[in-house]
Each structure stands twice: as structure tokens, then as C-alpha cells.
Amino acid sequence: MSWLVTGGAGYIGAHVVRALSSAGIDPVVVDDLSSGHAEFVPPGIPFIEGSILDRDLLTDTMRAHGVTGVIHVAGFKYAGVSVQRPLHTYEQNVEGTRVVLQAMTDADATRIVFSSSAAVYGTPDVPLVTEDLPKRPASPYGESKLIGEWLIRDQATATAGTDAALRHTSLRYFNVVGSADPAVYDTSPHNLFPIVFEKLLAGQTPQINGDDYDTPDGTNVRDYVHVGDIAAAHVVAAQRLQAGEPVEAAYNLGSQNGLSVREIMDAMARVTGIGFTPRIGPRRPGDPDRIVATGDLAARDLDWRNRYTVDEMVRTGWDARRAAG
Numbered sequence: 455m456s457w458l459v460t461g462g463a464g465y466i467g468a469h470v471v472r473a474l475s476s477a478g479i480d481p482v483v484v485d486d487l488s489s490g491h492a493e494f495v496p497p498g499i500p501f502i503e504g505s506i507l508d509r510d511l512l513t514d515t516m517r518a519h520g521v522t523g524v525i526h527v528a529g530f531k532y533a534g535v536s537v538q539r540p541l542h543t544y545e546q547n548v549e550g551t552r553v554v555l556q557a558m559t560d561a562d563a564t565r566i567v568f569s570s571s572a573a574v575y576g577t578p579d580v581p582l583v584t585e586d587l588p589k590r591p592a593s594p595y596g597e598s599k600l601i602g603e604w605l606i607r608d609q610a611t612a613t614a615g616t617d618a619a620l621r622h623t624s625l626r627y628f629n630v631v632g633s634a635d636p637a638v639y640d641t642s643p644h645n646l647f648p649i650v651f652e653k654l655l656a657g658q659t660p661q662i663n664g665d666d667y668d669t670p671d672g673t674n675v676r677d678y679v680h681v682g683d684i685a686a687a688h689v690v691a692a693q694r695l696q697a698g699e700p701v702e703a704a705y706n707l708g709s710q711n712g713l714s715v716r717e718i719m720d721a722m723a724r725v726t727g728i729g730f731t732p733r734i735g736p737r738r739p740g741d742p743d744r745i746v747a748t749g750d751l752a753a754r755d756l757d758w759r760n761r762y763t764v765d766e767m768v769r770t771g772w773d774a775r776r777a778a779g
Contacts, residue, residue: 456480457692458521458563460506460554461528462499463490466569466630468638469685470525471499477689482519484512485528494638506550512557523565523695525688526554529598532644533573536595547598548605555609555620562618565695566606567688570624572677572706572747574600577740583747585626585704592740607703621695625687625752627679627707628745632767633774634682640771646718647768651775654728662715664737667744673715675744677708680762680770690756701755708747709760717764725768 457474461467462483467490474481475496483495486505495501500519504511506528515521530536530546551568558566573596574589591597603624610620631647633639640648650660665672687707694701719732752758762770 455696456482456519456521458482458484458512458516458519458524460484460524460526461490461569463487463492463494463501464527465494465638465640465642466681466684467527468494469634469681470527470688472496472635472638473685473689474692475499477693479689479692482515482521484515489642491641507545507553509553509557509560512554513560516557516561516563521561521563523563523567523692524554524558525567525569525692526551527569529569531595532642533593533595534644536593536598540594543594543598547595548601551602551605555605558620559618564618564620565692566620566622567691567695568602568606568622568624569688570603570626570704571596571599572626572628572708572745574603574626577742577745581744581746582710583706583708583745585702585706585751603704621698621701622703623691623695623701624704625691625707626704626747627684628677628747629679630681630684631678632680632682632762632770634680634685634770636774636777639774639778646715647771648775650719650722651772654722654726654730655775659730659733660719660722661733661735662719663735664741665716665734666737669714669743671714671716674741675712675714675746677746678713678718678764678767679707679709679760680767683707683758683761687752687756687758694755702751705752705756705758706747706749707752707758708749710746710748712744712746713764718768721764721768725765726772
């Protein structure tokens with residue numbers, strides 16, 4: 455039994471690969487290295503460089519390695535940039551998911567864990583986001599993830615009751631941070647942690663975008679979850695699908711409480727030992743005051759819980775970034 459991890463050379467995917475191996479499941483990686491890094495794939499793990507848009511490549515890979523399920527992490531994940539590049543976003547996230555599903559059909563792989571996003575909810579005006587909240591994505595990225603969920607749902611409906619019945623679940627989450635392996639770190643130029651780390655390493659002062667929001671300290675409150683916890687939840691989801699155990703169509707992997715940007719900045723200074731007072735810049739258009747999701751269903755079914763404090767999130771991410779040189 456093996457599982458294909460699309461995007462397995464990326465920050466999240468590489469952690470999923472390691473978590474699968476630790477659980478005794480053989481991972482296979484396909485990644486086009488558009489944002490991933492070949493060195494993030496552990497030695498001995500089958501790695502095929504290529505695009506998820508290449509149906510023949512995916513089908514041949516699954517057949518060659520006896521793949522029974524897919525953890526579909528690959529995608530274009532930059533919500534802000536997706537507004538300027540909607541066609542690229544839809545190609546990678548919608549067409550890419552369709553091709554993955556078609557290749558799974560060709561290769562008789564019948565289980566999929568989809569790396570979705572809490573961006574499917576848009577900017578809900580509620581204290582805690584639950585799975586049944588109306589879906590109102592506010593970017594092409596969020597729309598593409600929601601359509602990906604629809605594609606998987608519809609394929610499952612079409613194959614229900616057959617030998618090729620598709621079993622699936624989608625995992626929705628916001629801001630993934632930290633590191634569970636010093637060999638893997640977040641290299642995104644759009645995420646808060648790497649932005650702050652690069653500023654500090656360059657001797658520059660990080661910036662907070664707005665401090666007049668309706669929150670206790672005036673800065674945005676967001677859902678920060680550790681990448682090690684995220685990877686573990688993907689593996690448990692795969693195990694439940696493999697065992698034929700019941701799963702929900704979608705789970706939020708939420709922190710329940712959230713952290714403000716200022717709290718993150720304070721932890722950055724505290725953990726790195728680099729004292730700084732962040733500059734205050736203007737608000738970014740469309741940034742809501744607070745977005746935090748529950749994780750109750752995932753706690754029930756996927757052993758989901760937050761195992762890291764904010765200082766540990768920062769420490770693991772900082773150590774991995776510095777280890778990279």
C-alpha cells in the first residue's frame with residue numbers, strides 16, 4: 455500500500471510525506487518544483503518531477519507504485535496573487551484537481567484527502583467558523599478550492615455503489631506555520647512567518663498592516679496552526695479512508711482561539727532574541743478583523759489538537775530557517 459502526495463516537495467507536502475513514513479505508509483511524491491524543493495523530499499522516497507496537469511504521468515506513477523490513495527496538496531496557494539492571476543489559479547487548482555481525479559480513475563486509486571482551505575468561507579462575520587457555515591470565497595483562490603471540493607464530491611456521487619467508489623475528505627485550514635523537521639521550512643514570500651524571519655535576518659524592521667481593527671490589541675486575529683499538527687491530521691484522514699472508517703466530507707483544522715499579529719510579533723522578538731518594535735503600515739484592503747475556525751469535528755475523528763504554543767511555533771520555524779543558511 456502506498457499513497458501519492460502531490461506537492462510533496464513543498465512546505466506542507468514534505469511534512470505530510472514524513473508523517474506518512476513515520477506511520478508506516480509508503481509515500482510517493484509528484485511535484486513540479488514551482489514552489490517546492492527537491493531537497494525537501496527525504497532520501498529513499500520515490501520522487502517524480504512533473505505537473506499534476508500531466509494525466510499520463512500521474513496514472514503511470516500510481517500504477518508503477520501501487521498507489522491506493524492520494525493526498526492532494528499541490529496547488530497555487532496565494533490568495534492575494536490569485537486576484538491578479540485568476541486563469542493560472544483555476545488551471546492549477548481546478549483543472550489540476552480534475553486531472554488528479556481522472557488519473558485516479560485510470561489507476562484504480564479510490565481514496566483522496568484534499569488539502570482545501572478555510573478561504574472557502576471568505577470573510578465570515580462570526581466569532582468561530584464551523585464547517586456548515588455558508589461558503590462565500592472572496593478570491594479566485596478560495597473559489598478554486600471550493601470547486602475542487604465540488605469536483606471530488608461529484609465524482610464520489612458518480613461512483614457510489616461501484617467497485618471504484620471514491621472515498622474522500624477535505625481539510626480546511628488557514629495559516630500554517632513552524633516546522634516539524636529542521637530540513638523543511640516555509641519559503642513562501644507571502645506568509646507572515648517567513649516575511650518576518652527574512653526581515654530580521656536582513657536587519658530590517660517587520661511591519662504590521664493596520665493596528666485599528668476591532669480586536670483586543672487592534673491588530674488582525676488569525677488562525678495559526680503548526681505544520682506538524684496539519685501533517686498528522688492528513689495521515690489520520692488517510693488511515694481512516696484506507697480502513698473504510700466513516701469520515702466527514704470536510705473538516706476545519708482550526709485553533710479555536712487565534713492569535714493577533716501583534717502577539718506573533720511579540721513572540722518573534724522573544725524567541726529570536728532580536729528586539730524590535732514593528733512599524734505600523736496601512737491596512738490591506740479586504741482584511742477582516744478576525745477569522746478563527748473551530749476544530750471540534752477534526753478533534754473527534756482525526757486526533758486533531760494544537761500541540762504547540764505560539765513560542766514553539768516561532769522557535770521551530772526560526773530554527774529550521776536558520777539551519778537552511
